[in-house]
Amino acid sequence: MKKLIYLFILTFGIISCSSDDETGIDNSELIGKWNWISSCGGFTGDCWYPSEDNYESVEFTNDLYIKKNNGSVNTEMNYSITDSHINGTDILYIIELENGNMLRFRFIDSNLSIEGGDFWKEYERITE
Secondary structure (H helix, E strand, O other), X not given: OHHHHHHHHHHHHHHHOOOOOOOOOOOOOOOEEEEEEEEEEOOOOEEEOOXXXXXXXXXXXXXXXXXXXXXXXXXXXXXXXXXXXXXXOEEEEEEEEOOOOEEEEEEEOOEEEEEOOOEEEEEEEOOO
């Protein structure tokens, strides 16, 4: 009976342990500069594409998210990847920006796809 109690206490102790460390989710695949190549979804399921006067890019460093619209910085703030989980055949990642906003992203082949409400924006990596 004592062994059963010890086993219960040990199991409960392991289950209740938590860590104050970061999630430890690897962001190495995310780091780099990305050009917007398309947005698809919404009510109609249509797609739209960048043009000479409507384009954007995003950049991720180890801890900084930078978004540019038409070459001008629109957003620059710290981020952290807070979660990842399998969603069908994709691994979906959750980013929390320093202002509390959340972004969901996934990789499709070698492209980055970021959720933008009811549509997804797809980006290709810029190789320099």
